[in-house]
Amino acid sequence: MTSRPSTLADDSVGIVTSADAVTTDAPAAPDAPGLVRFLAPDGSFAPTDAAEQYRDLVDGLTDSDLEGLYRDMAVIRAFDVQATNLQRQGQLALWPPSYGQEAAQVGSARAARTQDHLFPSYREHVVARIRGVDPINILRVMRGLTHGGWDPSDPRNGNTHLYTLVLGSQTLHATGFGMGLVFDGRCGTGDLDRDEAVIVYYGDGASSQGDVHEAMVFAASYRTPEVFFLQNNQWAISVPVATQSPAPLYKRGEGYGMPSIPLDGNDVLASYAVTRRALDEARAGEGPRAIEAMTYRMGAHTTSDDPTKYRSSEEEESWRRRDPIARMRAYLLGRGATEAFFADVEAESAAVADDIRVRTNELGGLEQSAIFDHVYSAPHPRIDEQRAWLASYEQTLEGGAE
Numbered sequence: 001m002t003s004r005p006s007t008l009a010d011d012s013v014g015i016v017t018s019a020d021a022v023t024t025d026a027p028a029a030p031d032a033p034g035l036v037r038f039l040a041p042d043g044s045f046a047p048t049d050a051a052e053q054y055r056d057l058v059d060g061l062t063d064s065d066l067e068g069l070y071r072d073m074a075v076i077r078a079f080d081v082q083a084t085n086l087q088r089q090g091q092l093a094l095w096p097p098s099y100g101q102e103a104a105q106v107g108s109a110r111a112a113r114t115q116d117h118l119f120p121s122y123r124e125h126v127v128a129r130i131r132g133v134d135p136i137n138i139l140r141v142m143r144g145l146t147h148g149g150w151d152p153s154d155p156r157n158g159n160t161h162l163y164t165l166v167l168g169s170q171t172l173h174a175t176g177f178g179m180g181l182v183f184d185g186r187c188g189t190g191d192l193d194r195d196e197a198v199i200v201y202y203g204d205g206a207s208s209q210g211d212v213h214e215a216m217v218f219a220a221s222y223r224t225p226e227v228f229f230l231q232n233n234q235w236a237i238s239v240p241v242a243t244q245s246p247a248p249l250y251k252r253g254e255g256y257g258m259p260s261i262p263l264d265g266n267d268v269l270a271s272y273a274v275t276r277r278a279l280d281e282a283r284a285g286e287g288p289r290a291i292e293a294m295t296y297r298m299g300a301h302t303t304s305d306d307p308t309k310y311r312s313s314e315e316e317e318s319w320r321r322r323d324p325i326a327r328m329r330a331y332l333l334g335r336g337a338t339e340a341f342f343a344d345v346e347a348e349s350a351a352v353a354d355d356i357r358v359r360t361n362e363l364g365g366l367e368q369s370a371i372f373d374h375v376y377s378a379p380h381p382r383i384d385e386q387r388a389w390l391a392s393y394e395q396t397l398e399g400g401a402e
């Protein structure tokens with residue numbers, strides 16, 4: 001079956017309209033019934049009915065907190081543009097942009113407490129940055145220099161687990177980790193500052209993987225302190241979300257007995273408040289939760305992708321009008337944020353982008369032996385043989401091995 005979402009009307013993006021559509025009640029992505037949203041696309045504060053129960057969490061944010069959320073989003077967009085440019089200049093093998101998904105990621109990452117554990121997919125650059133991962137390590141991964149990128153057990157990395165390119169497998173890692181927290185009594189004691197929780201990020205495409213469903217079954221059975229954070233960015237490379245499911249994706253969580261909440265993923269306040277509540281309930285022993293953040297991948301899937309081949313400029317334009325950063329900027333301006341603040345954010349964005357360009361240009365090539373590291377935990381004769389073969393082969397090339 002090939003089906004495409006409606007691409008024209010703002011409120012129908014995400015609904016399949018073609019004759020062969022199987023979709024029945026899939027929500028218009030940005031306006032699902034029951035959607036939690038505080039900020040309208042024009043930046044006005046207009047909580048939906050579903051948002052009211054989270055109001056106290058948003059009211060508790062100071063001006064400085066709110067400006068911080070904006071800063072996180074703006075800086076990572078500059079980083080993202082720089083990384084895309086670096087790939088174009090041949091410095092990286094690949095880059096998966098997070099362009100358009102900043103609010104979903106920043107709100108949820110800022111909602112996590114220090115002791116929480118975050119399991120990203122491969123597009124959560126700002127999640128990693130917020131938790132303390134040096135972004136150069138993400139670029140090292142995308143340059144092909146390392147199998148992992150950073151050590152999740154190093155406290156400087158804020159319990160950020162590794163990027164996972166095998167779709168959905170990180171949900172199994174997260175659930176296993178959550179089960180461990182249950183077994184070890186590291187959650188459910190009622191101490192918000194000590195009880196640990198887990199958040200795992202995955203996409204609408206990954207949501208169809210068996211791994212995700214197995215992870216949800218075990219999470220529900222063992223009542224893991226876990227939040228399944230689905231970023232529905234409308235596309236799994238060229239496959240529209242409506243092809244993944246005839247029902248809204250958050251309802252899948254309900255099928256496993258988890259409270260499941262749809263939110264406007266381009267509203268950083270909604271993402272923050274819902275995730276904060278969900279993580280705290282999960283850490284308290286109330287079991288796992290599922291969140292579906294309705295957002296949009298404004299850029300290409302990766303630098304190897306050309307989205308003009310499968311989606312329309314009208315659709316892209318309709319989502320540009322929901323840009324999460326412009327929305328927050330308008331909100332902050334309405335609250336009296338100064339030009340000096342925005343100038344400062346711009347300067348920091350430029351500095352981060354410059355820094356990452358300089359340091360990427362200084363990265364060397366692949367340490368050849370690295371491709372054999374970590375295949376086995378202990379020395380292995382077959383690996384030794386292969387390492388020796390590669391070294392001798394390299395010597396036969398002009399100039400020998402670098």
Ligand SMILES: Cc1ncc(C[n+]2csc(CCOP(=O)(O)OP(=O)(O)O)c2C)c(N)n1
Binds near residue numbers: 203205206236
């Ligand atoms: C198990 C597995 N199958 C297929 C792929 C190839 N693949 C990489 S990304 C992708 C689409 C993922 O879409 P989604 O989960 O919506 O996340 P997004 O990239 O949109 O953030 C596919 C099919 C893969 N990496 N892993």
